[in-house]
Amino acid sequence: MQKEDFDKLKYVWEKWRDVSGRAVRQQFIEYANLTNQGALVNELKDGGELWLRPYESENFQEQIAKLYDQLSPFYQELHAYMTRYKFFFTLAVLACVGHISVESAKKTYPLRDLSVDELKAYKDTYSEKYRSEVNKQAEAEWAFQTNITDYNSEVQVNSSLELSAWLKQEWVSSISQFNLSILDVPEHADLRRWYASVEVLGIPALDDTDLAKWSQIITSMTSLYGSARICPFDNQDCNPNTDPTWSLEPDLENIFLNSMQKEDFDKLKYVWEKWRDVSGRAVRQQFIEYANLTNQGALVNELKDGGELWLRPYESENFQEQIAKLYDQLSPFYQELHAYVRYKLSQHYGADKVSPTGPIPAHILGNMWAQGWQAIFPIVSEFNSSSLDVTGAMVEQGYTVKKMFETSDNFFTGLGLESLDTAALDFYGDSMLEKPADREVVCHASAWDFMKKNKNPGDFRIKMCTSVDMDDLITIHHEMGHIQYYMQYVEQNPLFREGANPGFHEAIGDTLALSVATPVHLKKIGLLDPNFELDENSQLGFLLRMAMEKVAFLPFGYIMDLYRWKVFNGSIATENLNQEWWNLRETYQGVQSPVPRTEMDFDPGAKYHVVNDVPYIRYFVAHVLQFDFHQTLCELAGQFNPSKPDEKPLHECDIDGDKTNAGAKLKVLLQAGSSKHWAETLEGLTGHSEMTVDPLLNYFKPLRDYLKQQIALHNIPVGWSSAASESEVVPIVVGAIIATIAVATLIAFVFVRRRKARENRA
Ligand SMILES: [Zn+2]
Incomplete structure (x- = not known):
């Protein structure tokens, strides 16, 4: 306690906290949550109430508070006397400041003046x-x-x-x-x-320990997700180490694509539930830690939370409100589609399985996450448009994977844009376009800019486990849209080699695919019979299938990040992670879980982008933008007139070959990269600087008219009531009581043992 000990004390004070408290911060949060959970299942308010039970007093906390109030004046007198030794205060203040300067990525003043x-x-x-x-x-x-x-x-x-x-x-x-x-x-x-x-x-601002931990958690969650397997439906008690098992790709995905008979209902339910048992449930605690670290990363950047960090690329103060507004405008159309699909599913499976007025069971929409419904088109559609699926023609004509990429490349060069042959170094040699048999790979399709040089030809590649079918032909156009963007903005400053915002990057390939998928274009490239006539019936079928893919996606594309924004800003508490997910699923998507869920589950974690730290709102933005881009390019190509939308319908437009108008204008947008604010880039192409849903609604106008007419004709209920059906409530209540008794017994046992085993020092 000599004057010269001041710094030594400060050093010791701080370092002890570095190696002790700091090292357990995340674990403590997790521990506190679990303690609360333990209290909850005992029907106690929280961990505090559990801790106070040994004092057997209703108002024990108040008793303590009262005692302290009576002692406090004496403490304050002592404290006042001590403060004469001012160094106590200085010590405390300096220690605090020292701590902040380590943790915060704030600017330090004075700043350096440069020319x-x-x-x-x-x-x-x-x-x-x-x-x-x-x-x-x-x-x-x-x-x-x-x-x-x-x-x-x-x-x-x-x-x-x-x-x-x-x-x-x-x-x-x-x-x-x-x-x-x-x-x-x-x-x-x-x-x-x-x-x-x-x-x-951004995240690199975290200190080295936290940063390494953040990366490791994501790697760990991703590899758990990638290696998750379930027992086959007909061998549910299999030994996963020795018996054959099912993986997400391709087994479970194929089951969702191909199971739509009445008797498939239970198999789908089994697969749906088991996948969540082995994926989301297994990463729940890791996700909590990851979300906390992401928030911490935001905080040291002086941002409010992880959500604000994620929204930075959109450069708008009110981006969340913009999205909410767009969604409100699209929601009525979604509800009409939902009503029609539910009506058909209820007829197909029976009203006992699919309520004509409630949310749709999430496992019968042809997709593990109910994010796209096109797979169940055959049981919903009254139209004859199966001929619009050109998979058969591709196989017949001996399409190879390479030919599929060349088909897409031709579409881009037809618009006067760059070709893989000249703008990429060795695309076909460097890429991975088929699933290799000799090693494990990440199959999830993606397009890569290696940033090897500042001009073309550059190192651009695609990684995809392609199969020869129409779905993958469309996916190839999506990925090739990314590659085209890379090739066009290659000469921008490396920091501006990005989409105008992340939604733009996702929208480019999809925009062109809207032309490619038209019957006119499929005829042109010989994949559709030249005698095929697009009558009103097949046209509605085409639009219904498109809507089941693109419109059904909208609420899912929204809630994936709406959910995580709420987790980051704390409005979803860790003890309600799963319940709140289902609240959003039901409110926006109108779907419900086919089996009871608990807070042991973590269903958002059954989706790749959640465990792999990929923000999702870009896909919602892309779904809005691609119709805007499509309409603009079609107007430029003279194939659509917004004042006479019925004359040449937007969904029949094919911009193929229009170098001088559509192609040239698109090129300008692509070459800008992120060197300008996206609103300016958007205005450069479309003439408006705000996102709009009108083109999407234009595109689907004939279908929407048809749905409204069907809804009126058959008196189909629109919207959904949220109450769970009685048959599910009873097992939940009984199950909850049994679980509570079991856990309470277990905890009582543990507490009795611990009380005897440990009488610790304070
Ligand atoms: Zn993409």
Whole structure:
């Protein structure tokens, strides 16, 4: 306690907290949640109530508070006397400040004044280094995803930590120190925009321990998801180590695609439930930790929470409200589609299985997550449009995977855009276009920009386990849209080699696929009989199938992030993670779980993007934008007139071959990358700077008229009442009582034992 001990004490005080408290922060949160859960199943309010039981007093906390109030004046007198030794205060204050400076990625003042030329020079050096660092990381990531081994996984994790370390070092030693106010004039707007793109460090701002933990949790959740297996329906008690098992791809996906007979109801339910047992349920605790770390990453960047971090690429103060507004405008159409599909499903499975007025059981919509319903088109449709599926023709004509990619490439070059042959180094040699037989790979389709150079030909690749069918032909166009974007903005600054916002990137390939899927185009490329006539009947069938894919997706595309935004901002508590997920599923999608759920489950984690830290709102945005782009390009190609929408219907438009109008305008949008605000880029193509749902509604107008007419004709109820049916409530209540008794007995047993075994020191 000598004056010169001040710093030593401070050092010891702080370091002890670094190695003790800091190391257990996440574990403590988890422990507190579990303690609360333990209290809840005992019908106690929370862990505090559980802890106070030994005092056997209703108002024990008040008794303590009263005692403390009586002692407090004495303590304050003692404290006042001690404060004469001012150093106590200084000590405490300094220790706190020291702690903050370690944890926070805030700017430190005073800032360094640089000239505009110096700021430009830094930008150039940083950009080139950034490109080569990203290139290194992409190589390691590719090696891992196309050949999953422990070694490749380790190399990949290390290389992504290296990239983070470099980003952090540049941020701490340079970017955060610069005084950028010199750029706040119109003539330097571009340079200012560049600095804006690097100003927020993001997740790499976490300290090294937390950052490594954050990466490891995601890797762990993803590999659990990837390796999850269930026992086959006809061998439900199988031994997973020795017997054959089912994996998500291809076994479970095929079951959802092909099981739509009445007698498949129970098999689908089995598969639906078991997948959630082995995937989501297994990662619930890890997800909680991951969400906390993501929030922490946001906080040290002075952002409110993980949701704000995720929304940064959209550069709008009110982006969530924009999305909510778009969704409100689309919701009536979704409800009509939902009503019609439920009506057909109720007829098919019987009203005892599918209530004509309630939410639809989530397992009978032809998809593990009920996110796209096109697979059950045959049991919903009264139309004859099976001939629009050209899979048979592709097989007959001997289509290969390579020919499918060439077909897509031809569509792009027909619009005057770049070709794989000239703008990519060795696309077919470098890509992985089929599932290899000799090793484990991540099959989830993706398109890659290796950032190898600043001009074409560049290193662009696709990873996809392609099969020769129409669905994959459309998916190829989606992925090729990403590749085309890469090739078009290759000469932009490396930091602007991004979509105008992430939704733009997802929308490009889909936009072109809207032309490719038209009967006119399929005839043109010889996949549809030249004598095929698109009458009103097959036209409605075509639109219904499209709506079951694109419109059915809208609420799912919205709630995936609406849910995670709420988790990040704390409005969904960890003890209600699953219940709140189902509240959103029911409110927006009008679907319900086919089996009772509990807070042991974590059904959002049964979806890839949740366990792999991929934001999802981009897909919702893309579903709105692609119809906007399609309509604009069709107007440019002279194939659609918004003032006479019935003359040439939007869904029949094929922009193929229009280099001078549609192609040229699209090229401008693509080449801009993210160098401008997306609203400006959007306006450049469409003439409006806000997202709009009108083109989507134009496209589906004939179908919507038909649905309204059917709803009126058959008196089909629209919307859904939320009450669970009685047959489900009874087992839930009985089950809950049994579970409570069992857990209470177990806990009582544990507590008795612990009380005897431990009388610990304070
Ligand atoms: Zn994509």
